[in-house]
Amino acid sequence: MDLLLVIYVLLFPGFLFLLAYGFLLQYLDRKIAARMQARVGPPLLQPVADFIKMLGKEVIDPAGVDRAAFDAAPLMALAAVMTAFLYIPIVGESPFAFQGDLVLVLYLLTLPTIALFLLGWLSRNVFSSVGGVRAVTMLFIYEVPFFLALLMPALMAGSWSISEIAGWQQEHGWFALLQPIGFVVGLIGLQAKLERQPFDIPEAETEIVAGPWTELTGRRLALMHLTMQVMLVAGSGLIAALFLGGPLLPWNISPAWLATIAGFLMFLGKTLLILVILASLKVATGRIRIDQLNDIGWKYLASATILQVGIVLLMDYIRVGT
Amino acid sequence: MPEVVLPIGPQHPALKEPVNFKVIVDGETIVGLELDVSYTHRGIEKAAEQRDFIRVIPLLERVCGICSHAHAQAFCTGIEEIMHLEVPPRAQYLRTIVAELERMHSHILWLGVAAHVVGFNTLFMWTWRDRETTQDILEEMTGNRMNYGMNEVGGVRRDLKPGQISSILSRLPKLEEQIGKYVGMVRGEETMLLRFRGIGKLSKAEALKYGTVGPTARASGVDYDIRRDDPSIAYAEVPWKVVTDTSGDVYGRTLVRIGELQESLGIIRYCLEHLPEGKIGIPAPKVAPRGEILSRYEAPRGELVHFIRTNDTDRVERLDIRTPTLANWTSVTVSLVNQNIADIPVIVAAIDPCLSCTSRITILSERGRRTAEMTWAQLVDHGQRFYRKWGRS
Amino acid sequence: MSGVLREMLENLCSKPFTILYPKEKVPIPKGFRGKIAVVDEKCIGCSRCARVCPAECITMIPDNTEIEVKGKKIVRKKRPVVKFFRCIRCGLCEQYCPSEAIIMKCELSESGTDKEVLVQ
Amino acid sequence: MTGLLGLEEVKSALERFGTVEQVRSNRIKVKTIPEKIHEALFRAQTLLACDHLIQISALDNGQSFELIYHLTGPHGTVIAIAIELPRDRPEMPTTSDILPPAGIYERQIYDLLGIVFTGHPNLKRIILSEDWPENEFPLRKDWKPRPKTPYGGVRQEER
Numbered sequence A: 001m002d003l004l005l006v007i008y009v010l011l012f013p014g015f016l017f018l019l020a021y022g023f024l025l026q027y028l029d030r031k032i033a034a035r036m037q038a039r040v041g042p043p044l045l046q047p048v049a050d051f052i053k054m055l056g057k058e059v060i061d062p063a064g065v066d067r068a069a070f071d072a073a074p075l076m077a078l079a080a081v082m083t084a085f086l087y088i089p090i091v092g093e094s095p096f097a098f099q100g101d102l103v104l105v106l107y108l109l110t111l112p113t114i115a116l117f118l119l120g121w122l123s124r125n126v127f128s129s130v131g132g133v134r135a136v137t138m139l140f141i142y143e144v145p146f147f148l149a150l151l152m153p154a155l156m157a158g159s160w161s162i163s164e165i166a167g168w169q170q171e172h173g174w175f176a177l178l179q180p181i182g183f184v185v186g187l188i189g190l191q192a193k194l195e196r197q198p199f200d201i202p203e204a205e206t207e208i209v210a211g212p213w214t215e216l217t218g219r220r221l222a223l224m225h226l227t228m229q230v231m232l233v234a235g236s237g238l239i240a241a242l243f244l245g246g247p248l249l250p251w252n253i254s255p256a257w258l259a260t261i262a263g264f265l266m267f268l269g270k271t272l273l274i275l276v277i278l279a280s281l282k283v284a285t286g287r288i289r290i291d292q293l294n295d296i297g298w299k300y301l302a303s304a305t306i307l308q309v310g311i312v313l314l315m316d317y318i319r320v321g322t
Numbered sequence B: 001m002p003e004v005v006l007p008i009g010p011q012h013p014a015l016k017e018p019v020n021f022k023v024i025v026d027g028e029t030i031v032g033l034e035l036d037v038s039y040t041h042r043g044i045e046k047a048a049e050q051r052d053f054i055r056v057i058p059l060l061e062r063v064c065g066i067c068s069h070a071h072a073q074a075f076c077t078g079i080e081e082i083m084h085l086e087v088p089p090r091a092q093y094l095r096t097i098v099a100e101l102e103r104m105h106s107h108i109l110w111l112g113v114a115a116h117v118v119g120f121n122t123l124f125m126w127t128w129r130d131r132e133t134t135q136d137i138l139e140e141m142t143g144n145r146m147n148y149g150m151n152e153v154g155g156v157r158r159d160l161k162p163g164q165i166s167s168i169l170s171r172l173p174k175l176e177e178q179i180g181k182y183v184g185m186v187r188g189e190e191t192m193l194l195r196f197r198g199i200g201k202l203s204k205a206e207a208l209k210y211g212t213v214g215p216t217a218r219a220s221g222v223d224y225d226i227r228r229d230d231p232s233i234a235y236a237e238v239p240w241k242v243v244t245d246t247s248g249d250v251y252g253r254t255l256v257r258i259g260e261l262q263e264s265l266g267i268i269r270y271c272l273e274h275l276p277e278g279k280i281g282i283p284a285p286k287v288a289p290r291g292e293i294l295s296r297y298e299a300p301r302g303e304l305v306h307f308i309r310t311n312d313t314d315r316v317e318r319l320d321i322r323t324p325t326l327a328n329w330t331s332v333t334v335s336l337v338n339q340n341i342a343d344i345p346v347i348v349a350a351i352d353p354c355l356s357c358t359s360r361i362t363i364l365s366e367r368g369r370r371t372a373e374m375t376w377a378q379l380v381d382h383g384q385r386f387y388r389k390w391g392r393s
Numbered sequence C: 001m002s003g004v005l006r007e008m009l010e011n012l013c014s015k016p017f018t019i020l021y022p023k024e025k026v027p028i029p030k031g032f033r034g035k036i037a038v039v040d041e042k043c044i045g046c047s048r049c050a051r052v053c054p055a056e057c058i059t060m061i062p063d064n065t066e067i068e069v070k071g072k073k074i075v076r077k078k079r080p081v082v083k084f085f086r087c088i089r090c091g092l093c094e095q096y097c098p099s100e101a102i103i104m105k106c107e108l109s110e111s112g113t114d115k116e117v118l119v120q
Numbered sequence D: 001m002t003g004l005l006g007l008e009e010v011k012s013a014l015e016r017f018g019t020v021e022q023v024r025s026n027r028i029k030v031k032t033i034p035e036k037i038h039e040a041l042f043r044a045q046t047l048l049a050c051d052h053l054i055q056i057s058a059l060d061n062g063q064s065f066e067l068i069y070h071l072t073g074p075h076g077t078v079i080a081i082a083i084e085l086p087r088d089r090p091e092m093p094t095t096s097d098i099l100p101p102a103g104i105y106e107r108q109i110y111d112l113l114g115i116v117f118t119g120h121p122n123l124k125r126i127i128l129s130e131d132w133p134e135n136e137f138p139l140r141k142d143w144k145p146r147p148k149t150p151y152g153g154v155r156q157e158e159r
Helices: A002-010 A015-036 A046-056 A067-086 A101-122 A126-157 A162-172 A180-193 A218-243 A256-284 A290-321 B044-048 B053-061 B068-083 B089-117 B121-142 B162-188 B190-196 B204-209 B214-219 B250-273 B324-336 B341-350 B376-392 C002-013 C048-052 C092-096 C115-119 D007-017 D034-047 D102-113
Strands: B003-008 B020-026 B029-036 B291-299 B302-310 B316-322 C036-038 C058-069 C072-082 C102-104 D020-024 D027-031 D052-060 D064-072 D078-086 D091-093 D116-118
Touching (some): A015 A046, A015 C002, A067 A218, A101 A218, A126 A218, A126 B003, A218 A256, B044 B053, B068 B302, B162 B250, C092 C102, D034 D064, D078 D091
Antiparallel strands (some): B020 B029, B302 B316, C036 C102
């Protein structure tokens, strides 16, 4: 059992699979965006090549920067999202599942933003500081509706474990259908978390160069990119588990191994679906301003989520009442 | 946050050319602004005084890559008027076709840049794809994609063959369809509307007060267009109308430019279909009589002015170029204050700034025969000395 | 918004617009001003091209060669030498040459990285 | 667009400042002196509806500096108000208070020709680079680049 657990963490479906799938998702993301923009797009191994190239590049320390903290922040961010991934069901239930892992995962997925803010603040560059402040400001805007939307399935399923929520949907149907508003808010929140258009405000190229990323070089940049890549996998896996039933099939398949493979394929299919939605959103929109995001976030996203909360409570009341 | 000086430029991803704004921001709001456009001064006005009328035109085309025809055009029509030359109508029509193609490629380019500035890279890719059509037509007509070398004093240098006319006409419908799509996209794309509406607003009175020109002025309801007010080449004979808008913001400027794209398409089509027969140029004398002229032309970015003074020689005594970007800078510096940092690139891009036009360093030695160069070591040394001095003061 | 989505889908289903340069090449139209070339046997050594060149990339060097122009034999005194990397492809030399001896070929000119060649 | 301005209209408004002549159908040139330029511009703005300053052309004709203010309005006539400044004391009051766009043109002229506009709020270098030597104005006819110095007028012996 211990050996299996080690294999689970390190090889499949743990870190090795996570990294490989991260590269694949990034490739698909770039390729789909490129094709929609009438471009050719990168070859299959381009994300890997980029990563290796960046690892080999010189690391430049801005004058007066705290090197230890500057090195640690990307590592911390990467470690956080990789840990978060372990709690997401990929082939059947996650072996680490416990009551409350949903809260832990949500917390861990917030850490990269904090790391970005730290990097921006530490690098003593105007563009980075402005970018860091923007990243945190944005966090306060999208985090509330995002959390609320993602906690709604837990409320309805009556469990705080992601795997159990996924299992609940096997019997009762997908939360994407039961809670469509929450699903949409979840996707928008994920896009904002990943700082992709229309929410790439902290790294707005034409305004503040690259925001917190401006002074990142070499392996720090590589690790930070990898973090975002892994977060794309973890985030889409989380949404897939919470709203699309994760790896579990709506019906029972008799041999266990077939069910496992089918579940894995379900996971791949669902995350790819989410990726296509996110990539299309990226292609179809421009960047909005931070004050406009504030308006949209609090006026529409937050109130839509509150509406969803109300509906869920009402549904629960009716269900329990009957 | 305390007040922070944000250096925008000289090298900055939003600016395609070197300009330096020292923007003083309080949080996300701009409270002050300083401007320096000195990074691309090339001394073209001085160099133009050293060259005869044949060799000066390629130089003037290189004032700006995008509106190269506009500069040559303004200069040629000015000199022709001083020389009292009657340019044949076919040459005028050919000039108009190139001028309008240039306007189209400039406006499509601008639309892409504006979309890129607000992070909407998709429209940027699409517009630049469709811009290739105009570039291909220009390449086929003139031989170059940029710096067409079409103008000379007394006419144009290349003629259009009948086969080329039909080939150009056959490519226009596709372009028209794409431009029609942009109208829908600009009006319908929510994030672009959010970033363009109400940004960089100039009322009609302000636009007049700060001397704005071109699409920037027309978007504020100022009904000035040199092509109609002071027509040169074939504009007086071609049916077309001036596009204006009343909103005065970046959105209005976008609509004006897209409207002008459609007008330009009509002008090109009319000119190609009604191309008069005849010669494409008349021989021009080498020497211009004494005289001065203010030659105005509506470049894609606005009113372009060449003030030319000649004095019985084969060179100009003085050539004073006022580019549209310079005229529009005043309004930019005014309208940036109290805006958001995120809107700097949008407002700056909305006037379609062309800095190589604005500040035109080649140092010419005696009589402009040979350009002096700095070796790399000299340059490094010069830079170090300068900044040491600068640091002390 | 719908316009954007439709265009996105259309692009997804059609071929990319990009031309992958070394593999495929753009057709160069007739009359393209490309690399400058001197046809030595036609040149009569009048040095008009050198006078008209705005970039001063053409210099005349002494060269006593007998050439044939319209059946007559004459001796030219000079011939043009072109510094390729100074050429700005304005085509004035081609236009002013009386014997079509200097032409712009329909091919792209090379690029160079060596400064000495570039500025000469 | 209203019709073109006639010579008589312009004469009645601006004749008191100097000679008025019709150069072309839509170009009228007025010659005046530096002291009166401010008032002339103001009258052109108020009486002739000239709301747009096209350009301030500046040139050095060897003996003096000439400045020509080109104004236009909805009538489409370009009114050129020309003045001459002595070479030994190139100074004149700024017009940027009544014509805001003149501010940036005056900075350019100050930079390239060395004409000082008194009262200008921000008369600083704009076109030439920041390390260009002081008191060298490249558009003056007597300015000649030194063949040996590579950049501006920074001399080699300073090293």
